[in-house]
Structure formats: C-alpha cells, structure tokens
Amino acid sequence: MIHEECGLFGIYADGNAAVSDDLAYTCYTGLCALQHRGQESAGIALNSGGVITSRRDLGLVSDVFTQENLKKLGTDGGGEIAVGHVRYATTGNKRRHNAQPLVVKHIKGSLALGHNGNLTNAAALRRELELRGSIFHSSSDTEVIIHTIVRERLSAGSIEKAVEAAFSKLQGAFSLVLMSRRKLIACRDPNGFRPLCIGAIGKSIVFASESCALSAAGAEFVRDVAPGEIVVAGGNGISGIRTHCGKPSSLCVFEYVYFARPDSVIDGVSVHDARVRAGKILAKECPAEADIVIGVPDSGLDAALGYSLASGIPYDAGMIKSKYVGRTFIASSQELRESAVRIKLNPIKSVVNGKRVVLVDDSIVRGTTSSRIIELLRRAGAKEVHMRLSCPAFRHPCYFGTDIDTRENLIAHNHGLYEIRDIIGADSLGFLSIDALSDISYGCTSGLCKACFSGDYPVDVSGVQLKTEFEQDIDTD
Ligand code: SF4
Structure with a gap:
C-alpha cells in the first residue's frame, strides 16, 4: 500500500x-x-x-x-x-x-x-x-x-x-x-x-x-x-x-497511476482516461490467455477496463472492497496490514471460480499485498491468476513526498520478473513499460517524474536521506 x-x-x-x-x-x-x-x-x-x-x-x-x-x-x-x-x-x-x-x-x-x-x-x-x-x-x-x-x-x-x-x-x-x-x-x-x-x-x-x-x-x-x-x-x-x-x-506520473482520484483532471489529463490507456497498452505489451479480467479496487479498476477493451477478454467485478475499514488500523503494523487485506478485499466466488483470471493492479511495492490477493483468488477457485501491473516495477525510492520505500524493501529492486512471479504466486506477471508512461499521460502540460521506475531523478538527490533514514527528528509532508 x-x-x-x-x-x-x-x-x-x-x-x-x-x-x-x-x-x-x-x-x-x-x-x-x-x-x-x-x-x-x-x-x-x-x-x-x-x-x-x-x-x-x-x-x-x-x-x-x-x-x-x-x-x-x-x-x-x-x-x-x-x-x-x-x-x-x-x-x-x-x-x-x-x-x-x-x-x-x-x-x-x-x-x-x-x-x-x-x-x-x-x-x-x-x-x-x-x-x-x-x-x-x-x-x-x-x-x-x-x-x-x-x-x-x-x-x-x-x-x-x-x-x-x-x-x-x-x-x-x-x-x-x-x-x-x-x-x-x-x-x-x-x-x-x-x-x-x-x-x-x-x-x-x-x-x-x-x-x-x-x-x-x-x-x-x-x-x-x-x-x-x-x-x-x-x-x-x-x-x-x-x-x-x-x-x-x-509532475509525479504516479498521480495518474494511483494517487489521484479518477474523476480529477491533472495538468490537462483525465486521471480516469490515463488509467484506461495504461490498461490498453498493458494488454498489448503483456498479453494473457484468460477468461476474465478483474481489477483490484479502487485504482486497478480503470486499468482493468482498459485491458479488457484492448484484449477482448470480458471484464467483471471480481473483487469487492470494504469501504469501512479504518486506515489507521491498517497502517499500524505489518502483521495487521497483512490480515487487513482479507478484511478489506474479498473475491466474488461465482465470478472467478474455475476461471483463468487476469488480475490488474496499479503497482507492487513489497509484494505482500499481491501475494495475499492471489491467495484469496485461488481459494475462491481461480484456475490461473495472471497478474498485470498498470505501472512499471518500482526499483528506486521516492524523495518527493510519497512513502515508496528504501531500495531494500522494494521487491523489484532485489528480484527479477520470474522471481517476483514465484514469490507472489502468480501464473504469469507483467509490468507496464517505462516508455508507456508518456503515452498514458498523453496531453500532459508538464514534464513527468518517473524516477522511482527509472532511477533518473529530475533534481539532484545525492546525499538526500529518506525520512526513515533521518538521524534528526524531521518528518516530511
Ligand atoms: S519518484 Fe517521482 S514518479 Fe515516483 S512517486 Fe516520487 S515523484 Fe512520483
């Protein structure tokens, strides 16, 4: 998360x-x-x-x-x-x-x-x-x-x-x-x-x-x-x-992928449209043979719709998110965060049972949430789970106001594609390419920051400490 x-x-x-x-x-x-x-x-x-x-x-x-x-x-x-x-x-x-x-x-x-x-x-x-x-x-x-x-x-x-x-x-x-x-x-x-x-x-x-x-x-x-x-x-x-x-x-490109609400328009681009475009491009870059496409609510839904439109694989609402789980509770420890995935997300068994499922989410950070979701889908009877991410793999930390973590905690910094696939328990795995980020934000009036994917920081960050590494008692907002 x-x-x-x-x-x-x-x-x-x-x-x-x-x-x-x-x-x-x-x-x-x-x-x-x-x-x-x-x-x-x-x-x-x-x-x-x-x-x-x-x-x-x-x-x-x-x-x-x-x-x-x-x-x-x-x-x-x-x-x-x-x-x-x-x-x-x-x-x-x-x-x-x-x-x-x-x-x-x-x-x-x-x-x-x-x-x-x-x-x-x-x-x-x-x-x-x-x-x-x-x-x-x-x-x-x-x-x-x-x-x-x-x-x-x-x-x-x-x-x-x-x-x-x-x-x-x-x-x-x-x-x-x-x-x-x-x-x-x-x-x-x-x-x-x-x-x-x-x-x-x-x-x-x-x-x-x-x-x-x-x-x-x-x-x-x-x-x-x-x-x-x-x-x-x-x-x-x-x-x-x-x-x-x-x-x-x-501009942080991750605003389009995840942070912003889909009904917002940022620097000339509809967030909803950007996510649907990401799904469409993802379907071309990382095709899958499957029976249905589902998205992880909320930010994976628009990209799942795009994947379905471009691939021709039917879209369905395969997961329901409980809207009433307190965020403070979720954030309180790693153990609670893991059990909270079960409380927060639940597959619809009649939709996924016996099906080959394309599961679209916005990103993988540590991999813990993805593996829990895939486990839930398999328990609900999914025959295959093909995980697709509507952004590239996180390999570098963010210094500009998000909690994208130290390199050591980013699963894609330490592992290759097939290793990640095995760790999260998917049948196949595919990420959006870095090149596609410019296409999903087509029409944006600003340049884009893609540093957590590419390592190419738009400003000098040498010597900058992540907040978790701060020796002084300074947080960031
Ligand atoms: S590194 Fe750049 S693209 Fe990544 S989250 Fe931070 S501001 Fe956004």
Whole structure:
C-alpha cells in the first residue's frame, strides 16, 4: 500500500456572502473529496476579520470536524479566507503537532500554511535556521518552509514576494496553500511534482490539490497552477508571479497511476482516461490467455477496463472492497496490514471460480499485498491468476513526498520478473513499460517524474536521506 502524503484546499471568498457565511463547511467538503490523499490528520484555518482560528487533529476529516466545531471557526463558521489540509504520516509520526495547516504569528502578521510534497534539503535548512535561533515545535519539514518564508518576509515588501524569495532556498517538492491576513496564495515548486489547481465559485477563488475537490465544493475548474507559479488571490482579484516558471517540469506520473482520484483532471489529463490507456497498452505489451479480467479496487479498476477493451477478454467485478475499514488500523503494523487485506478485499466466488483470471493492479511495492490477493483468488477457485501491473516495477525510492520505500524493501529492486512471479504466486506477471508512461499521460502540460521506475531523478538527490533514514527528528509532508 503506497500513500500519498497530503491534500490541500484553500478558498478566498472575495466578499461573496453566500460563500463567506459557510466558509468552514465549504472547506470541509473540499477536504472530504481529498481524503484519499491523507487519512492521518485533518485541519482547517479560517480567517475572519484578520483573525485566524484553526482546528487540526489526528483522524479522518469526518472524525476531526463536526457541525458544532466548524461553527466555532471564524465567525460562526464564516469568514473571508480559509486553508484546509489532510495529511498522511508514516507509523510513529502520527503526532498532533504535525497536523496542518500550521498557523504562526510573526512580526508582520499571521500566516497559515499547508504543504504537499517533501523538501529534499529540509535537514540542512532546519540546521541553518536553528543555528540562527529558530525554534521548532514539530518534526515536519512544513515548519522549515514557514520559517523560511517568515524570514524572507522581514525584507520582502509583501507575503508573495517573501514566497518568491523562499523559492530560491527550498529544494524538492512543495505545493503550498498559505493565507495571510488579507491574501490567499497557492504555489507549486518549479518542477511541479505535486498537482494544484484553481477554481472559482462566482468571484470567489478556490485552490485544491485535485479538481475533484473543486467539484465537491461547488467550484468550476479554471486552470492548473503552473510549475513554479505563485498565484495570489486578494482584494484586486487574482495575480501571479512567474519568475520561477519555465524550468524543466516533472509532475509525479504516479498521480495518474494511483494517487489521484479518477474523476480529477491533472495538468490537462483525465486521471480516469490515463488509467484506461495504461490498461490498453498493458494488454498489448503483456498479453494473457484468460477468461476474465478483474481489477483490484479502487485504482486497478480503470486499468482493468482498459485491458479488457484492448484484449477482448470480458471484464467483471471480481473483487469487492470494504469501504469501512479504518486506515489507521491498517497502517499500524505489518502483521495487521497483512490480515487487513482479507478484511478489506474479498473475491466474488461465482465470478472467478474455475476461471483463468487476469488480475490488474496499479503497482507492487513489497509484494505482500499481491501475494495475499492471489491467495484469496485461488481459494475462491481461480484456475490461473495472471497478474498485470498498470505501472512499471518500482526499483528506486521516492524523495518527493510519497512513502515508496528504501531500495531494500522494494521487491523489484532485489528480484527479477520470474522471481517476483514465484514469490507472489502468480501464473504469469507483467509490468507496464517505462516508455508507456508518456503515452498514458498523453496531453500532459508538464514534464513527468518517473524516477522511482527509472532511477533518473529530475533534481539532484545525492546525499538526500529518506525520512526513515533521518538521524534528526524531521518528518516530511
Ligand atoms: S519518484 Fe515516483 S512517486 Fe516520487 S515523484 Fe517521482 S514518479 Fe512520483
């Protein structure tokens, strides 16, 4: 199971009473639509009359917020600007103080900030800041970002100029939504690793990690924030700073394969369409003789449909996913994770019994989940199981905000195709090729990061430590 590490939402009401009266609730609806990007904590900071109130805690959005406590934000749940955040944290780092948005008071005002991504120079920047007297309350690299921006604000003429200056110090992946007393700002690092888009409810401006959250909040999609762009929503409408735009960009291609919701459109490409295309190409690259195609819910379903369409092998719903299993429980230990596969996924016996099954999933990390699923299918009577993956094999870690692991824990780093096939107990195994990743994201307005498959990192990662290897107590978001 791979986890995305955060979802961002921000809204600037711009005097629209219908929006500003229900600002906390609108933010809540946006966060609910982004829940798949992080289930460990949720938070909203709301600005009413220049005063920022916030609530953030461990748990799902629906655990953290109630009708009553939403009303305690701002003025009876209303205000002018809001920032929301959902976060995923690895086991051991589920601390309340790492929940976002972070809210600080500094010499020139207040700031609330949510972050998606992972700074590759967080440890060095934190050390530098600490040597100059900064004190940290959390173990998150987001606090490093907020300190960096606040320091730049001392000499910059505005908050957006401070963000622009901070870009020169921050390295790695950072999509941000931040709020000052009078402005809402959204920006994407120059590589554009993590998605971020702009929507509108009338004249009110909305920022969200994915377009599905705009729809949930009743906003119309306007456009994506460009890699390197700083977009400012304020009293004079929308303005932007593009001094960091135009460098080679590298959107995480795994957003299309797994992370994002299929009803989102990212950098010009429908996630659903990208997954169906992946399935179609997979059927050509790795054909199988079989009776049915099934997908592992949820992110394997669209690719399974594509595989079926291209191969002519009938598609069926062979596995059911229980939607009510708590994610926190699942993440708590390896042993529990394994038994959780049984609780979470169940084959439909009448569909798979006596059949040669093509099983389409999005990826294999350690191989444990795949072998459990194949075992379940065989117990349900599947005659053969041909495993197909709608992305290439993971051979390298991710440094940009996902928990794709150290090399040693990636099954494809240590084993060849036939060895993996035998370990997971499949009759045959096939991965999408690295070349096909550009085809599945056809029409994407950004370049692509494919580093966890190819080892070709778009930025220098030499000397960068994975968070699990950090000697210092710094997590990433
Ligand atoms: S290394 Fe892989 S998971 Fe990480 S940003 Fe690049 S494509 Fe995405």
